[in-house]
């Protein structure tokens with residue numbers, strides 16, 4: 001086999017090499033003799049990463065995950081995941097002598113009696129929020145720019161899984177300190193589980209090791225929180241990064257930036273320094289947040305007591321939207337043959353809805369691909385305006401999310417806006433259905449008019465703001481032609497192709513397999529692309545430029561006349577020009 | 585698989601052809617040696633500052649007290665603010681320094697790398713498929729369905745081993761959710777202190793949080809319910825006791841004598857997903873759950889009048905014992921807390 005041959009050859013070269021070049025070379029040689037990584041490293045050390053601010057969002061998520069790992073390990077050294085009852089005798093005098101679970105007591109110990117413990121708790125919690133928020137914004141960026149298209153669909157799926165698992169990880173972590181607030185969250189989770197038809201009660205008894213709250217839930221959540229989910233998250237993040245490297249990063253179109261290349265800075269040294277530096281920045285900002293911004297002050301809530309609750313109980317913000325759905329759901333319950341209960345009021349908003357939403361998000365790339373019939377690879381990003389329906393769809397989903405999220409704070413809204421909670425609830429019930437539809441159409445229209453504005457720029461140039469009055473007394477605004485770089489960038493997008501069924505024969509043969517589906521698809525495709533503005537053709541562009549030349553010819557007689565201001569029409573070098581002070 | 589599926593989309597040269605990468609523009613630090621040196625000094629200063637903050641971190645660790653008598657600055661725990669501040673600034677200095685180094689001093693020549701199709705070549709694909717085919721044929725899995733099917737069966741059966749041992753995660757529910765510790769003759773006591781309640785102690789409109797007396801009783805010097813067992817029972821047995829104008833109360837048939845002098849007792853656990861309910865509006869007799877705002881009318885049998893809860897609050901029938909204290913005349917007549925699949929749905933009165 002050629003493998004042995006090449007090893008032999010390499011060995012030969014190495015053996016005959018006399019002088020070692022330098023320390024770096026020597027170390028690399030030592031490692032390669034044992035690991036044989038040079039071939040891989042050669043390809044990747046200078047790997048090119050394009051630059052854009054929006055590519056940082058995913059990095060924020062990655063780095064805050066690392067911070068979570070580091071601070072989390074610190075917390076495990078003191079935190080005791082136990083529900084055994086103890087009497088607190090630590091430094092926080094207000095709770096001294098009170099019975100509580102060991103978990104809560106150890107959280108208090110971390111907060112008051114371990115130097116840096118409170119800092120680590122607060123950094124951990126802030127990092128969790130930043131982690132989840134960054135993942136969400138990153139997801140939006142990927143969707144709005146079309147970076148999820150072939151060949152990156154699987155990375156989209158992995159990313160959605162990361163968001164789901166991150167949320168679960170956050171919920172399990174939030175529950176660990178066993179304070180009154182987090183205990184109320186667990187109590188609700190028990191209610192959620194019990195709403196599941198047939199298996200609900202069993203799930204609850206198995207998870208809690210008996211009746212709520214039992215003595216098992218905190219240790220079990222702990223295992224899930226520090227082992228199970230972080231393990232899966234790590235593996236998925238690894239896969240996410242590998243695929244990223246394999247596919248190479250997408251880039252924005254522009255002069256010299258095509259579907260066939262990547263233009264940017266090499267991994268070593270620039271990208272490594274920038275990304276590595278950014279890790280320290282994220283870590284540093286989280287450190288400052290932990291120092292200055294109190295979060296989850298568990299000592300104020302007191303230990304969990306199933307007979308007590310604090311007013312205005314609210315989960316962490318990322319759990320807000322299902323909580324909102326729970327609040328505005330009508331109180332439907334079905335009784336089957338007077339023996340079984342189906343709690344739609346809980347089951348639909350909290351079990352079915354999140355599952356459904358998650359599935360929809362995960363399937364978005366496949367949905368769009370099916371509608372457009374576009375099976376090609378895409379490595380250039382698209383501006384959101386150039387995919388009006390896609391952009392509209394995501395804005396609709398965001399609106400849905402936002403309304404539910406608001407509904408999750410309906411009691412706070414009611415107090416702040418001095419409205420009755422009933423009115424807010426009825427409003428939200430309607431808004432959650434109507435809002436997204438309105439948002440879709442407004443966004444789509446908005447995108448299309450932005451497209452139109454782009455075309456105007458291409459055809460007529462930029463509005464200069466200089467108004468000219470000609471000899472006849474008419475007024476015109478001067479237009480400055482676009483520099484070719486800018487003009488190219490605006491046109492660097494494909495023309496949309498509405499999907500048409502493969503063969504015309506299908507149109508008649510209703511029985512032909514898939515024909516009906518294809519028809520549906522072409523109808524969707526027409527809706528999807530229908531009103532989009534396409535970039536101008538060469539002829540149209542020339543026509544536009546011709547018009548500009550006419551304008552110039554029209555102005556020609558004015559050339560050389562001391563009509564103040566005419567020099568600022570974009571066609572002249574204005575380096576040393578000034579408006580004269582006096583107009584006379 | 586047709587080739588065109590693997591096609592990479594391309595931007596046509598219409599209407600404008602790609603003008604190509606613009607020429608590299610040198611940065612000020614590339615051309616001006618003074619600026620270059622200055623940038624170098626800036627970066628080194630940032631790294632130096634970072635070390636300084638680490639030293640301050642160490643000092644703060646020992647200087648600022650925590651615990652019983654913490655050092656405070658402007659009402660903030662000095663230790664937390666100083667440790668976090670120094671750590672954050674030390675990290676930020678490194679980060680900003682590195683980024684500055686990359687932006688100002690490292691080569692900023694953009695590199696062009698070509699993309700290659702992500703998929704394998706057609707030959708590789710055909711060959712791989714052929715290898716898979718050969719492997720499958722050599723194993724004979726297609727020709728020996730007996731082996732294949734019994735293996736699949738065995739693997740499926742093995743799945744049981746993954747599931748069954750989870751059985752001991754918890755006991756079966758049985759009818760535990762249908763019962764609480766309340767029983768005939770048990771006193772209703774205040775949740776703090778455990779004092780029994782006389783009707784005359786309560787004023788019209790007052791709400792008292794109650795618990796069964798057994799939570800405060802001892803047997804052989806040990807509390808009967810303690811620790812986890814107490815939490816489990818409390819999660820079901822917590823109640824509220826309210827006194828209203830007897831005329832305002834409209835009991836369902838069968839509930840006429842569940843109260844004493846306008847005093848009624850309801851489960852405190854919300855029938856939505858189980859929060860303890862606490863917000864009482866005297867005027868309207870409404871009890872509001874702080875979790876999702878379900879509202880129950882306590883003058884009308886705990887009926888839901890707003891919110892996502894689907895069931896009325898279970899009511900505990902009351903009477904007086906020989907000494908004139910409030911007692912329960914039975915357990916709750918229906919399960920308390922959130923609904924569940926097996927919940928007995930014979931509804932009283934509603």
Ligand code: HEM
Pocket residue numbers: 065068069071072073075076079106107110121124125128131166169170171172173174175176177225226230233295296
């Ligand atoms: C994606 C990852 C993670 C997220 C989103 C997350 C989230 C959280 C949250 C929100 C808390 C509550 C913090 C508080 O205010 O007390 C928490 C607590 C905790 N987490 Fe994590 N965490 C993550 C990873 C980890 C890892 C990897 C570990 C350990 C190896 C860990 C260990 C802990 C411990 C011990 C606590 C309880 C500390 C206490 O509150 O006293 N976490 N987590």
Ligand code: FES
Pocket residue numbers: 854855856857858859873874875876877878891892893
């Ligand atoms: S738990 Fe009471 S309204 Fe949801």
